[in-house]
Amino acid sequence: xxxxxxxxxxxxxxxxxxxxxxxTSAALMFFGCLFSIYFSIRSDTLAWGMExxxxxxxxxxxxxxxxxxxxxxxxxxxxxxxxxxxxxxxxAYLALILTALMGIAMINQTVFYYMDIGLPIDHSEAALxxxxxxxxxxxxxxxxxxxxxxxxxxxxxxxxxSRHRDLVSAASIYWYSTVFIYIFIWLFIYIGK
Amino acid sequence: xxxxxxxxERIVTTTESATLSRYWMVSALIGLLFSSVAGLLVSxxxxxxxxxxxxxxxxxxxxxxxxxxxxxxxxxxLPLMIGxxxxxxxxxxxxxxxxxxxxxxxxxxxxxxxxxxIIIGFLANGGVGTPExxxxxxxxxxxxxxxxxxxxxxxxxxxxxxTTIVAGRAPGISLxxxxxxxxxxxxxxxxxxxxxxxxxxxxxxxxxxxxxxxxVNFGSExxxxxxxxxxxxxxxxxxxxxxLLGIVAEIISAAFKNKISNPFLFTAIGLTAAAGFGAYAQxxxxxxxxVFEEAFSIIQAFIAIPAVLLVVAFISPKIKDxxxxxxxxxxxxxxxxxxxxxxxxxxxxxxxxxxxxxxxxTRSTVSAQIVLTLGAGVLACMAxxxxxxxxxxxxxxxxxxxxxxxxxxxxxxxIFAVADFLVGFTGxxxxxxxxxxxxxxxxxxxxxxxxxxSFIGSLLILLGVIAAIATTVQHVLSKTPATGNPWGVxxxxxxxxxxxxxx
Numbered sequence: 001x002x003x004x005x006x007x008x009x010x011x012x013x014x015x016x017x018x019x020x021x022x023x024t025s026a027a028l029m030f031f032g033c034l035f036s037i038y039f040s041i042r043s044d045t046l047a048w049g050m051e052x053x054x055x056x057x058x059x060x061x062x063x064x065x066x067x068x069x070x071x072x073x074x075x076x077x078x079x080x081x082x083x084x085x086x087x088x089x090x091x092a093y094l095a096l097i098l099t100a101l102m103g104i105a106m107i108n109q110t111v112f113y114y115m116d117i118g119l120p121i122d123h124s125e126a127a128l129x130x131x132x133x134x135x136x137x138x139x140x141x142x143x144x145x146x147x148x149x150x151x152x153x154x155x156x157x158x159x160x161x162s163r164h165r166d167l168v169s170a171a172s173i174y175w176y177s178t179v180f181i182y183i184f185i186w187l188f189i190y191i192g193k
Numbered sequence: 194x195x196x197x198x199x200x201x202e203r204i205v206t207t208t209e210s211a212t213l214s215r216y217w218m219v220s221a222l223i224g225l226l227f228s229s230v231a232g233l234l235v236s237x238x239x240x241x242x243x244x245x246x247x248x249x250x251x252x253x254x255x256x257x258x259x260x261x262x263x264x265x266x267x268x269x270x271l272p273l274m275i276g277x278x279x280x281x282x283x284x285x286x287x288x289x290x291x292x293x294x295x296x297x298x299x300x301x302x303x304x305x306x307x308x309x310x311i312i313i314g315f316l317a318n319g320g321v322g323t324p325e326x327x328x329x330x331x332x333x334x335x336x337x338x339x340x341x342x343x344x345x346x347x348x349x350x351x352x353x354x355x356t357t358i359v360a361g362r363a364p365g366i367s368l369x370x371x372x373x374x375x376x377x378x379x380x381x382x383x384x385x386x387x388x389x390x391x392x393x394x395x396x397x398x399x400x401x402x403x404x405x406x407x408x409v410n411f412g413s414e415x416x417x418x419x420x421x422x423x424x425x426x427x428x429x430x431x432x433x434x435x436x437l438l439g440i441v442a443e444i445i446s447a448a449f450k451n452k453i454s455n456p457f458l459f460t461a462i463g464l465t466a467a468a469g470f471g472a473y474a475q476x477x478x479x480x481x482x483x484v485f486e487e488a489f490s491i492i493q494a495f496i497a498i499p500a501v502l503l504v505v506a507f508i509s510p511k512i513k514d515x516x517x518x519x520x521x522x523x524x525x526x527x528x529x530x531x532x533x534x535x536x537x538x539x540x541x542x543x544x545x546x547x548x549x550x551x552x553x554x555t556r557s558t559v560s561a562q563i564v565l566t567l568g569a570g571v572l573a574c575m576a577x578x579x580x581x582x583x584x585x586x587x588x589x590x591x592x593x594x595x596x597x598x599x600x601x602x603x604x605x606x607x608i609f610a611v612a613d614f615l616v617g618f619t620g621x622x623x624x625x626x627x628x629x630x631x632x633x634x635x636x637x638x639x640x641x642x643x644x645x646x647s648f649i650g651s652l653l654i655l656l657g658v659i660a661a662i663a664t665t666v667q668h669v670l671s672k673t674p675a676t677g678n679p680w681g682v683x684x685x686x687x688x689x690x691x692x693x694x695x696x
Binding site: 029122 | 292293296348351352353355356359360361383386387388389390391393394395397398401402406407408409410411472477
């Protein structure tokens with residue numbers, strides 16, 4: 001007797017992933033513009049022999065701590081995607097909670113640093129750009145944390161379908177891009193100053 | 194179960210793409226009216242440059258001058274394009290609806306709120322600042338919030354449409370086989386998502402610097418427009434009207450019953466998009482050396498020409514073959530052809546105005562280029578309304594009325610652009626202020642005559658817009674049912690319409 005095979009699944013790109021990729025690209029362009037303005041004005045300022053940031057105003061430790069925190073969150077986010085893919089609910093919950101906590105920790109550290117930095121926003125163009133770039137990134141991390149929170153709520157509500165899997169994968173694209181942007185903040189603002 | 198939702202609830206909560214499309218397009222037409230009125234008043238002021246006529250100061254003129262451009266892009270042309278795409282793209286790619294319908298609906302309301310705030314901001318002496326910084330800082334900040342909301346709405350709606358094309362297509366339809374309009378929307382939407390966030394970044398920087406303290410630099414009212422203006426001028430304006438290439442290709446190939454080769458057309462659209470990327474052309478990216486400035490000018494001058502010529506060269510053989518022309522399609526074909534003609538003129542004027550020795554870069558020629566290009570976009574939308582009107586509003590379309598509105602608008606744009614282009618050679622600045630000195634002219638009768646002609650062009654543009662709004666409203670209120678597939682074309686959007694009716 002001939003066996004009738006089911007039709008092969010259509011190899012379609014997933015809508016949530018594609019939509020998130022578009023939005024993430026837009027976010028990258030947003031930060032790309034801010035960084036371009038930052039480098040352009042910094043270059044002009046230094047060329048005139050003027051000071052960019054005041055001496056010792058930008059400390060390496062807060063930026064480094066944030067980078068370390070977000071780097072760990074990349075691993076936990078990857079863990080969440082892997083766990084959801086394997087229908088491992090407990091590990092998925094744990095990984096999502098840990099990733100969200102990393103995001104909250106990063107926000108907390110940055111806000112503390114804002115209060116500690118002693119550099120008013122209207123000190124110079126450099127200060128304004130510092131606050132706008134890092135502030136916009138904080139907003140991005142905040143949105144990521146809210147997204148992770150919603151994922152957890154849906155997961156605890158018992159929703160664990162392929163659509164949910166897509167949601168976690170889409171959230172991971174967003175989260176990785178958030179960390180990717182922070183690499184530039186860490187390298188060029190905290191280290192390169 | 195009985196549906197107990199009220200009319201208001203239904204209006205606010207609808208996620209149906211055809212309804213959202215109507216919302217976008219009607220709102221955009223009102224935005225176009227606002228922009229046209231602002232443009233008309235500025236043209237009126239320019240007739241007599243010896244003194245202030247209808248405005249009291251140069252800053253007042255500046256408010257309306259910038260309102261005209263900001264509204265034309267953010268409240269008129271882009272929403273018109275998105276409105277069309279919202280209704281037509283899902284049908285063309287075989288999707289039952291937009292992929293993210295709720296996001297699409299949310300985007301419309303965010304955009305509408307932003308558009309209203311922009312208009313209020315300009316009317317409250319805010320806008321995007323003024324050269325003498327006499328505007329109200331709070332109102333400027335309000336306008337910037339409106340700009341941000343409008344862009345967020347446009348980006349959200351674009352994402353929904355783009356995802357529908359990329360991931361929501363019916364199985365078996367490859368990207369290279371989608372209709373030309375959908376392709377042009379895919380390319381344009383991607384580029385909008387690449388450039389609008391840059392405008393958001395500029396706006397956020399200005400807004401943060403402006404609020405609560407003396408600005409460091411970015412938030413000074415005198416330099417706000419300088420930072421944002423790249424989005425409302427050459428070459429960025431090509432990107433805002435990019436879907437017109439798809440509209441024209443669809444209508445012309447159907448009218449002459451001769452399909453335009455997809456790879457050829459798609460490449461041309463892609464090249465034009467690459468040429469239109471203008472986010473680099475802003476204040477802070479000025480490298481400052483003459484060599485680089487020259488290089489930018491050369492790129493701006495020549496890169497757009499081959500792309501548009503490519504399209505025109507390919508379409509022209511079909512136009513020559515008049516035997517195959519379907520006379521029934523006269524209105525959309527005429528409007529589509531005129532829109533591509535306007536765009537071509539816009540590209541040529543854009544190329545001429547960056548040639549260094551002519552010194553036209555800051556003259557009235559800029560205004561001619563902007564109005565030609567964005568006018569081409571509006572005219573293409575009128576052609577699209579004529580072509581897809583039955584799908585958009587579900588009623589039978591009176592072609593004659595659309596043709597009259599379109600021709601009035603076209604002649605207005607043409608007259609305005611010719612006058613502004615020529616007066617640019619006399620040295621008249623893009624922004625003229627309220628004195629001959631500020632305008633950069635000697636106030637000769639030649640200049641005055643050209644400015645009167647330019648005013649007549651503005652008046653015709655306004656009349657065309659009013660006629661278009663009246664025609665649209667009349668069609669929406671009409672009770673004449675749609676005829677189905679009025680052109681008898683074998684296109685997916687009309688097939689899906691037939692399927693829907695059968696269902």
